[in-house]
Amino acid sequence: EPEVTQTPSHQVTQMGQEVILRCVPISNHLYFYWYRQILGQKVEFLVSFYNNEISEKSEIFDDQFSVERPDGSNFTLKIRSTKLEDSAMYFCASSEDGMNTEAFFGQGTRLTVV
Amino acid sequence: QKEVEQDPGPLSVPEGAIVSLNCTYSNSAFQYFMWYRQYSRKGPELLMYTYSSGNKEDGRFTAQVDKSSKYISLFIRDSQPSDSATYLCATPSSNTGKLIFGQGTTLQVKP
Numbered sequence: 001e002p003e004v005t006q007t008p009s010h011q012v013t014q015m016g017q018e019v020i021l022r023c024v025p026i027s028n029h030l031y032f033y034w035y036r037q038i039l040g041q042k043v044e045f046l047v048s049f050y051n052n053e054i055s056e057k058s059e060i061f062d063d064q065f066s067v068e069r070p071d072g073s074n075f076t077l078k079i080r081s082t083k084l085e086d087s088a089m090y091f092c093a094s095s096e097d098g099m100n101t102e103a104f105f106g107q108g109t110r111l112t113v114v
Numbered sequence: 115q116k117e118v119e120q121d122p123g124p125l126s127v128p129e130g131a132i133v134s135l136n137c138t139y140s141n142s143a144f145q146y147f148m149w150y151r152q153y154s155r156k157g158p159e160l161l162m163y164t165y166s167s168g169n170k171e172d173g174r175f176t177a178q179v180d181k182s183s184k185y186i187s188l189f190i191r192d193s194q195p196s197d198s199a200t201y202l203c204a205t206p207s208s209n210t211g212k213l214i215f216g217q218g219t220t221l222q223v224k225p
Contacts, residue, residue: 004157031211042217043158043202048210056210091157093213099206102148103213105157 002026004106006092012112013082021077021109023092032075033093033103034067036060043091049075050098082113117141120203120216129225133190137203137216140184147179149188150202152218158202162188193223 005024013019025032034046047057049067064080075094079086089110095103120137127133135149146165150158162177164170164186170177178187186203200218207214 006157033211033213035213043204043213043215045212045214048212050210056208056212089155095211098211099146099209101211102160102163103206103211104160105150107157108155110155 002104004092004094004104006090006106006109008109009107010110010112012114015084015113016081019079019082019111021079021090021092021111023075023077023106024073025075025092025094026096026104027073029094029096029104031055031095031098031103032067032069033095034077035091035093035105037089037091037108039088046077046090079111082111084113087111087113117207117214118203118205118216120219122217122219124220124222126222126224127193129193129195129223131193131223133193133197133221133223135188135190135201135203135219135221137186138184139186139205141207142181142184144205144207146206147177147186148204148213149175149177150204151197152200152202154200158204161201190221193221195223195225198222 032049037043048055066078089108091108092106093103149162167181174191176189202218203216204213
């Protein structure tokens, strides 16, 4: 069964460092997403990506964040200068047709900023 | 008012019980609804996907949408200890498919 895969599963980084979280969405999906979940809190939308550009972003997704689809399979989230409050689970998701179809999530990357 | 609200629980039931999990939402324009199951420190796993009002059944799971009261439910029959997890309701809030999640309800099924 097709699935969304994310790497690494856990990343520890020092405050101020840049991190890149990687995702391989389901191959025939056209919409890609990043979500964040701080421990004990709800899953929050960060950004959606369609047709090689950002289609929507949340207030959380400020200038320190960027997304890229560098090739036909990978989808990345870069955090330029990490802060302690960026520590969270980051989930990648994909869907075939935006709001008209279900979204499937990866297992997440646990980011710990120290 | 939060767009999607869900009682965080925890909810504890004996094995074999029927479980009812519920969410309310504020925007009558929402049309699609999803239920996800999330085990600790894992990604949300899609359980049910429904459109508009009515019921949808899949094995032991039934999803119900009542658009008149903006209320969605997930019923689990013959609950098992392996059903112990957090259950998230979600709805796409824009054409991009951006999902708004409820807080999640933590369920524990005791053997």
